[in-house]
Amino acid sequence: MEDKPKEQPHRRKASFLATMKAVFWSFFGVRKRRDYEDDAANLNPVHVIIAGLIGAALFIGVLLLAVRFAVSQ
Incomplete structure (x- = not known):
């Protein structure tokens, strides 16, 4: 039997801030x-999902504020 070294799973290197930046430009x-x-090689998929949800929530919040401002005038 040959002892092959087990391959380590690829560790994602990008920070959450880098993920937020990538998601921002992707919007x-x-x-x-x-x-x-x-991005595909370095971003953590969990971070991408969380950043996407945060980005969507911010986008909706900005739209709601813009509508409230427009209607109040």
């Missing part, structure tokens, strides 16, 4: 292919 649809590939 606008402005991502270079190279940046997208770097």
Whole structure:
């Protein structure tokens, strides 16, 4: 029997702030292919989901504030 070293799972290196930045630019649809590939290799999927939910909540909040401001005038 050969003793093969077990492969370590790929550890994601990007911070949560880097994930928020990637999600922010993705909301606008402005991502270079190279940046997208770097994100796919380095971002933690759980962080992406959380950042997406935070981004969506902020977007909805800004829309609600804009509507309230427009209606109050």
